[in-house]
Amino acid sequence: VADPETGAVIASGFSRSRFEDILEENGLFTAIFSTIDTAVAKAREQGYEKEHIKAVLLVGGSSLIPSVRKTVRQIFGDKVKYHRPLDAVAVGAAAFVSGVDFYDHIQHEYALRFFNRQKNDYDFITLVRAATPYPAENVKELTIKASHDGQAALGLEIYEIGRNHAANTGVLDLVFDQNGGAVFRAKEDDEISSRFWINEKSPTFIKAEPPAKKGEPRFPVRFSIDGNKRLCITVTDNASGKQLFRNFPLIRLT
Structure with a gap:
């Protein structure tokens, strides 16, 4: 990381275990579980149970972190997918703008x-x-x-x-x-x-x-x-x- 005032480069090394400890200390894994619980509850309100979920696609740079993947796999197992995590959101947005319908059911x-x-x-x-x-x-x-x-x-x-x-x-x-x-x-x-x-x-x-x-x-x-x-x-x-x-x-x- 470069200091914006001096331009000096500041660096520090972390082992994987220490990095994961930092993530846990800051509540990342608790937040993941909470977010997934909320999403599953909302899906249930629309008539979809957890066992109806066919796949879970992880996107974004954080999905490349092994401990993040492991946490999600603890919930969804082999349903977790990692296809093109860095540009999947952009590809999906482009498809949505072009008129592709992502739902096979009536939402309301x-x-x-x-x-x-x-x-x-x-x-x-x-x-x-x-x-x-x-x-x-x-x-x-x-x-x-x-x-x-x-x-x-x-x-x-x-x-x-x-x-x-x-x-x-x-x-x-x-x-x-x-x-x-x-x-x-x-x-x-x-x-x-x-x-x-x-x-x-x-x-x-x-x-x-x-x-x-x-x-x-x-x-x-x-x-x-x-x-x-x-x-x-x-x-x-x-x-x-x-x-x-x-x-x-x-x-x-x-």
């Missing part, structure tokens, strides 16, 4: 809000759970009903769970009955959603021709996820027997 949960008559309060019915692999067929099925006679337009309000959203979410609420039927009802002015409404700009997209009758189980819908992580919907009109939409993409999931 998505749901429809409904009014739970038993609780007399709002609740959510899950469409897609976090950690759901994609593509996936028939992730959810339900039936949309009209909320009043002569209703000509129906739709769905889709929310991403876990994001706060303080803005007003519109004048209609999607209400489900105990059999999975969905209807819209007027929303009170002071009702504010605590979730993020994904398709706020286009919630109504199903046209009823002829107009639907109140409570009529008019539109069976089926949800799926395509290979591009898009939530798709298939809609059939029970009145005409026609399929209005087939795997129509509604939103892109993350």
Whole structure:
């Protein structure tokens, strides 16, 4: 190390054992265990257990230290990999910027809000759970009903769970009955959603021709996820027997 003021070179020799003692005295190995425990816990929250981990790639200059490698191997065994530790992060960043998707599953949960008559309060019915692999067929099925006679337009309000959203979410609420039927009802002015409404700009997209009758189980819908992580919907009109939409993409999931 060069002294910035004098330019003199300062050097000192350490044996491997002494160097490892210094690392231990400064809490490096404790920090490694703690960091890994935190990462494993977060993975478990997303539906992945420790035994689901297929490989652990060590990156950065510190991963070249034998005692660091040994510490990680104590936890993950032969799953630990050391491929290109000095430039792996840069290569991964370049791939991410170019649009490569690193996840083979959906990271967040998505749901429809409904009014739970038993609780007399709002609740959510899950469409897609976090950690759901994609593509996936028939992730959810339900039936949309009209909320009043002569209703000509129906739709769905889709929310991403876990994001706060303080803005007003519109004048209609999607209400489900105990059999999975969905209807819209007027929303009170002071009702504010605590979730993020994904398709706020286009919630109504199903046209009823002829107009639907109140409570009529008019539109069976089926949800799926395509290979591009898009939530798709298939809609059939029970009145005409026609399929209005087939795997129509509604939103892109993350």
